[in-house]
Amino acid sequence: MxxxxxxxxxxxxxxxxxxxxxxxxxxxxxxxxxxxxxxxLMQAAGTVVGPGQPEAWGVFGAMLLREDAGGYVLVGVVCFAAAAAITALCFRLRNREKQKKGAADKHARHEQEEKSQ
Structure with a gap:
């Protein structure tokens, strides 16, 4: 025992x-x-972006000047939104863990005070 x-x-x-x-x-x-x-997103980029080659190979900004470049913009916006959502979720999880740890530490300190009295 x-x-x-x-x-x-x-x-x-x-x-x-x-x-x-x-x-x-x-x-x-x-x-x-x-x-x-x-x-x-990689699969979506293949279906959303139209076929064809950009006019200027070395200049990525030139791709956005084409008329069928909306797919690139869409994929970029979706990636940014997903990254922002995942980051916010991670921050919430981290804050929740800190709060739980703070409460546990407070409880442990309270028990130590009771034992010392």
Whole structure:
């Protein structure tokens, strides 16, 4: 039979392991979502952009002057929007983790104060 301090230490260790697993799962799922989005956008670029070669090979701005360049602009806007959404999601997840960690630290400090009294 374990004493209370040992049980608390084991629970904290399990919490850390579960948090690490969850964070790893989140990173893997976000990476997979990014790769899937990249693949979809590459397929969409092939179907949206019209066939033909740009007039000036070395100047990428010249492609946007063509009449069928709307596909390039569309893909660029969609990529930017997706990147902004993923960035906002990551910031929210990070803030949530900070809040949870702050609450756990506050609870641990409160327990230490109770033990010292």
């Amino acid at each position: 374990y004493d209370t301090a040992r049980r608390v230490a084991l629970v904290k260790q399990r919490v850390r392991e579960n948090t690490r697993r969850r964070q790893r799962r989140e990173v893997i799922s976000l990476s997979a979502a990014c790769m899937l989005l990249f693949a979809v």
